[in-house]
Amino acid sequence: MDVVNIQEKFDLFQEQWSPKVIGELNGQQVLLAKVQGEFVFHKHDHEDELFMVMKGQLKLELRDRTVVINPGEFFTVPRGVEHKPVAEEETHLLLFEPLSTKHTGDVQADITKETYERI
Amino acid sequence: MDVVNIQEKFDLFQEQWSPKVIGELNGQQVLLAKVQGEFVFHKHDHEDELFMVMKGQLKLELRDRTVVINPGEFFTVPRGVEHKPVAEEETHLLLFEPLSTKHTGDVQADITKETYERI
Incomplete structure (x- = not known):
């Protein structure tokens, strides 16, 4: 029960594409991630996933369009929808999703993290 | 499925102590609220509630201490814990909580909103 300064x-980590847990409530988790470059297309069959941009710019490629998210904005990817995060510059994200959410969803990739560190 | 600019x-509302729904996922809702002055002490028996400060300063009075939350910070009030939001200047909040969460929890007050507008 502490105040969390985002x-x-x-400032506690530099690693990219490696979400860190900074909060947990109601079976959901609040994550931070630093990303740059291209992730992999994947989906989560049972979890909606909220991406909030704190710095930089996130492009979320969907199969039918690309969504551009700037600082102060968020987008929710509904369960079952394939998405691929892309960031040209290093981009800082706050994510909100269920504890059960797997990093790369239905896809297993080299980049996949099996567990997230709590910071 | 639109990008939401917080x-x-x-900018769409001025009313204080009247949360507006700006997102919904996994049985949870994202709310915005403008607050100033004192709310009432209340608790939610089954819902954890996240308060993120976007502007101003929120003091959350608990029964044993007061938590001060500044912009870029958040605090999660665990279910069952009595809390009373207080803001000296107008403060802008982003809240994250289950859809089932009642505005003033176990307390009914003049200030209580039965439903939240979606904006």
Whole structure:
């Protein structure tokens, strides 16, 4: 039961594509991630996933369009919808999703993290 | 499935202590609220509630201490814990909580909103 300062948490890690847990409530988790480059197309069959951009710019490629998310904006990918995060510059994200959500969903890739560190 | 710009949503309303729904996922809702002054002490028996400060400062009085939340910070009130939001200046909040969460929890007050508008 402490106040969480989001920027202080971002300062604790540099690794990209490796979400860190900074909060947990109602079976959901709040994650931070630093991303740059291209992720893999994947989907989560049972989890909606919220991407909030804190810095930089996230492009979420969907199969039929690309969604551009700037700082101060968020987008929710509904369960079952394939998406591929892409960021040209290093981009800082806050994610909100169920504890059960797998990093790369239905896809297993080199980039896949099996567990997330809590910071 | 649209990108949500948080500041643009804040610009759509002026009413204080009247949360507006700006997102919904996994049985949870994302709310915005403008608050100033004192709310009432209340608790939610079955819902954890996340308060993120976007502007201003929120003091959350608990029964044994007061938590101060500044912009870029959040605090999660666990289910069952009595809390009373207080803000000296107008403060802008982003809340994350289950859809089932009642505005003033176990307390019925003049300030209580039975439903939240979606904006």
